[in-house]
Amino acid sequence: MALRRRKNKAPPLDGECPLMACMKLLGGAWTPNIVWYLSAGPRRFSELRHDIPGVSSKVLSARLKELVEKGVVSREVRPTSPPSVEYALTEIGAQLVPVIDAIVAVGKRLKEEKARASSRSRQAPDRLVLAED
Amino acid sequence: MALRRRKNKAPPLDGECPLMACMKLLGGAWTPNIVWYLSAGPRRFSELRHDIPGVSSKVLSARLKELVEKGVVSREVRPTSPPSVEYALTEIGAQLVPVIDAIVAVGKRLKEEKARASSRSRQAPDRLVLAED
DNA sequence: CCGTATCCCTGGAGATACTG
DNA sequence: CAGTATCTCCAGGGATACGG
Numbered sequence A, B: 001m002a003l004r005r006r007k008n009k010a011p012p013l014d015g016e017c018p019l020m021a022c023m024k025l026l027g028g029a030w031t032p033n034i035v036w037y038l039s040a041g042p043r044r045f046s047e048l049r050h051d052i053p054g055v056s057s058k059v060l061s062a063r064l065k066e067l068v069e070k071g072v073v074s075r076e077v078r079p080t081s082p083p084s085v086e087y088a089l090t091e092i093g094a095q096l097v098p099v100i101d102a103i104v105a106v107g108k109r110l111k112e113e114k115a116r117a118s119s120r121s122r123q124a125p126d127r128l129v130l131a132e133d
Numbered sequence C: 001c002c003g004t005a006t007c008c009c010t011g012g013a014g015a016t017a018c019t020g
Numbered sequence D: 001c002a003g004t005a006t007c008t009c010c011a012g013g014g015a016t017a018c019g020g
Helices: A016-027 A031-038 A045-051 A057-070 A091-121 B016-027 B031-038 B045-051 B057-070 B091-121
Strands: A073-078 A084-089 B073-078 B084-089
Touching (some): A016 A031, A016 A057, A016 B016, A016 B031, A016 B091, A031 A045, A031 A057, A031 A073, A031 A084, A031 A091, A031 B016, A045 A057, A045 A084, A057 A073, A084 A091, A091 B016, A091 B091, B016 B031, B016 B057, B031 B045, B031 B057, B031 B073, B031 B084, B045 B057, B045 B084, B057 B073, B084 B091
Antiparallel strands (some): B073 B084
């Protein structure tokens, strides 16, 4: 007990495993984007591919598969003339949206801070944009 | 107009770059844990190392460095007899805590869902506790 | 249109050992 | 105590090409 340092030790992280699982999920490349672009409604493969610039079909397919497996996204094949597949967020998937939102918010703040800091050391960089480190 | 599919296209994700930046941050192994364990107050290197079982000093050090650089964590060296260093969340870092919380929450739900699904194939668990692990 | 299959390659993470 | 230094390993992701 001697150690006063232990005063405010955080609880054991409500459950590390869930954290890991969920982080592994949206840790995957493009995953947050996929969820985000599904947040406005169902979307087809090609649409997503077009929505998200720079994602390869391989990765998109892989992420989608994972998401479906984990129960975050639903997949519906529609037997139309040209075969089409609709992906949509499940209820659980929808819970991810505010999370992503929050992450983006923090990301923005991080950027602003950094810009503020670099503008302080230099003079007024009227043209010098923050060269991403 | 033809395309009705474009009906509810999500906005271009408020800023992809911030997302990427932030995800890269807490995408790093153990990062969420570090932030979490700092959320209850300042903590020293060894304490964190002890708090988080399985993390190597190398990784802990690396993550900490990143977090300090990004402005999420502050580092204070105290010139005491045995040299000690205190890490703490900055204000921005504190904003990450609810995010992690939310992620954990979703992770739990994911797990419950999965348990529920597998229990369906087995028998009826009338007393299904969510074995937090 | 909706993916899967390959190859390659990089960075991140574990283990271990060592310094101020 | 608080890290840094190496080394190795491999999953994950980009590019490209092909199949249903």
